[in-house]
Amino acid sequence: MRQFVLVAHDVPLDADLSLDDLASGAGRLDLLCRCLNAAFLTSHGIREDVRAYLVVQDEAAIRFEGSELRHLHPDERSTAALVIGALEARSDAVGHREVQSSPGVHVSKRGLADVLAAVETDGVVIELHEDGSPVVDVAPPGSPIFVLSDHRDFTDVEAATLEEHADERVSLGPERIHADHAIAVAHNYLDTEGYSRY
Numbered sequence: 001m002r003q004f005v006l007v008a009h010d011v012p013l014d015a016d017l018s019l020d021d022l023a024s025g026a027g028r029l030d031l032l033c034r035c036l037n038a039a040f041l042t043s044h045g046i047r048e049d050v051r052a053y054l055v056v057q058d059e060a061a062i063r064f065e066g067s068e069l070r071h072l073h074p075d076e077r078s079t080a081a082l083v084i085g086a087l088e089a090r091s092d093a094v095g096h097r098e099v100q101s102s103p104g105v106h107v108s109k110r111g112l113a114d115v116l117a118a119v120e121t122d123g124v125v126i127e128l129h130e131d132g133s134p135v136v137d138v139a140p141p142g143s144p145i146f147v148l149s150d151h152r153d154f155t156d157v158e159a160a161t162l163e164e165h166a167d168e169r170v171s172l173g174p175e176r177i178h179a180d181h182a183i184a185v186a187h188n189y190l191d192t193e194g195y196s197r198y
Contacts, residue, residue: 003145004039004052004124004183005115007031009152011048011056017084019077026080033079034180035150038187040066040076047187053119054083058111058158062086067088068104075100112158114132118164119145128186129154130176132169135185140194146186 010027022030032054039052050066062083064072072079073166082105089101096114098106110118116125123143147162154162162169173183192198 001122001143002047002050002187003111003119003120003143004035004050004186005145005147006032006054006055006179007033007112007149007154007158008050009058009150009155011083013059015056017080018082019080019084022028022076022080027082029070030152030177031074033083034080034178035148036064036072036083037074037076037184038183040069046072052071053115054117055110055112058086058130059109060087060090061108061110061115063098063106063108065104065106070103072104099163103151112180113161113165113182118159119163120165124168127166127169128172128182129169130171132171135170135172135189136195137169138168140190144186144190146183148182150179159167 008104011029012027017026038048040046046066046069048067052064054062071082082102086101086105086107089099090107091101093108096108096110098108100106124141124146125145126145127149128146147166172182189195
C-alpha cells in the first residue's frame, strides 16, 4: 500500500465552491485535484493499492481509497466534485468517525497530527521536502506514507508535527517541483525499484 497525505491550507471548509473557480476562489483546489489524479490514475486505469488523505485547514480529513473509488476521472472538475461532496458530508461526521460521501471517499473531522498518528503504524512516514536526503540515497520502502504540502510551505506547527511523526525527510530532486509532479516522481521511483528496473 502506498499512501499520500496532502496538506491543503487554503481550501474553504464550507463546500460552497465553484467548479469554475478552482484556482483562486477554491484555494488552489485545482492543484490538489491534480495531486489526487497523479496519486491514483494511470494511463488507462487506477492504482488500487493507493490511499490518499486530503487534510483541509487542519480540520477535515478526506480519505480516498483506490480499491473503492468510483467517478474519479482525469479532469479536475470531476475530482473537485468528489472533494466538495466530502466537505458537504463533513457535518455528518462525528469527531474522528468517518462518513462516506461517495464510493471510496470518506471524511472525518481530523487534522494532520490525527491523520499521521493513525497511519504511522502502516509503514514509513516520509516528508517530501527540498531540504531532505536525495531520494536516490534512500532505499524504496515497501509501505511508504508520503506527506507533502500544497502550494504553500508547511507551517511551523506542521513542521513540528512532522518532526514528531516522520521517519525520513526526502528530496525528489535538485529543483522545487509542483506537488502533483512530486507524486508522479515518487510513484516512478517506487515503480522502478529506485530507478533500477524498467
